[in-house]
Amino acid sequence: MKVQLSINGERRTADVEPRKTLLDCLREDFGLTGSHTGCEHGVCGACTILLDGEPVRACLIFAVQADGYEITTIEGVAPAPGELSVIQDAFCETHGMQCGYCTPGMVLTATALLRDNPQPTRKEIVEAISGNICRCTGYGQIVEAIALAAERLAHANAPQRAKP
Amino acid sequence: MKPVPFDYVRPTSIEETCALLAADGDARVIAGGQSLVPMLAMRLARPARLIDILRLPELSGVRDDGNTVVIGAATRQAATEHHPLIKAKAPLLAKVFPWIGHPATRRRGTIGGSIAHADPSAEIPLVVATLDAEIVVREASGETTINAGEFFLGPMVTAIPQGGLLTEIRLPVWSQPRLGVSFHEVNARHSDFAFVCAAAQVGFDETTHCTACAVGIGGLGEFPVRLDRAAKALIGTDLDHAAIADAVDAAMAELDIWGDLHASAEYRRRVGGVLARRALIDARQAALECPQ
Incomplete structure (x- = not known):
């Protein structure tokens, strides 16, 4: 079946079997291997992507179901080639990664969190990433990274979304 | 962890969906897919065809129908969780969302999907x-309404007939001036499957007399059960701790309870009783704190 997806702002098409997950489609048909394959049944969160801006599991959606949606993967987070987003930078600075396998999912989950809630409490950060497993158990630094990114974004000389 | 091959169709109306379902006994409905896709990946389900209903506009949304709150089957759990009408008129449902999967699965998972998955x-x-x-x-032949008491038949077995499509859920709205709800759950990790969970909703008149009461327990056996006899015994009382304990203990003694690797039947019986009592006590407290 033909599917048309908008991936990181670019319109792409693929011809896929209905049983192919969006995750496999992103990795195999489009070479976007930043979305990681973990448990393949929705438990670990390593494959988290943004679907119309919302974090979801790419292993629990078939590519044919995503037809027409806007998709953001980790490859679409940085402002320009060779640069990092504020959140990615904060992960580096606080050592918010060890093996790095969960990192793309964590970064995308954090990206959506800080967009909707620019100054989250520690509890809100923990709740937001509760569906993303870090098998190295480096949660302390991951939470720290998201808090640091929130602080930096609050002081950034960039337009901010008004608080509700 | 890859599903067997299947066909995929995305009908554009309920009528078309029903016709497709009636024509193919091996077809299955998919909405959010947060329970079905793992089952497909593990090949526990092998449908020949998936019928995607998630984009049918008539299946999505929450509306006030006076005595009931009506929720479209394909309404996302996340959309329901934050809906003002649900918070105001279906407080017991509003209460349970933090326990359902994770934020990322609630954004795709639907209300009807969870009920049909059973x-x-x-x-x-x-x-x-x-x-x-x-x-x-x-x-295809028309619409039927099934009460929840007759809907759940066993683990992942419901009264939806072959060729039937769950379209909406009607939650009763209670008219008591003071209403309280509570929910308790025991599981291995937050957001994991419950070993046992209990929910209660109670209503009071202007005094401390309970005028309406509902209590249910999940995870004990084949499907969630409503403790009708306990609720009946408690209506008219002040819902004091002793009355709650007597009513719940009597109701628990009648239940058939399963054990498995995670929790024995004895454990579930004990915890089920404790959680049901706690749910009733907390619901009473919440109701009595309501401004009159």
């Missing part, structure tokens, strides 16, 4: 059973 320990089926909600099923 996991014995799932939270939304427990709420539906506790409040004895009406479940509306459409077939």
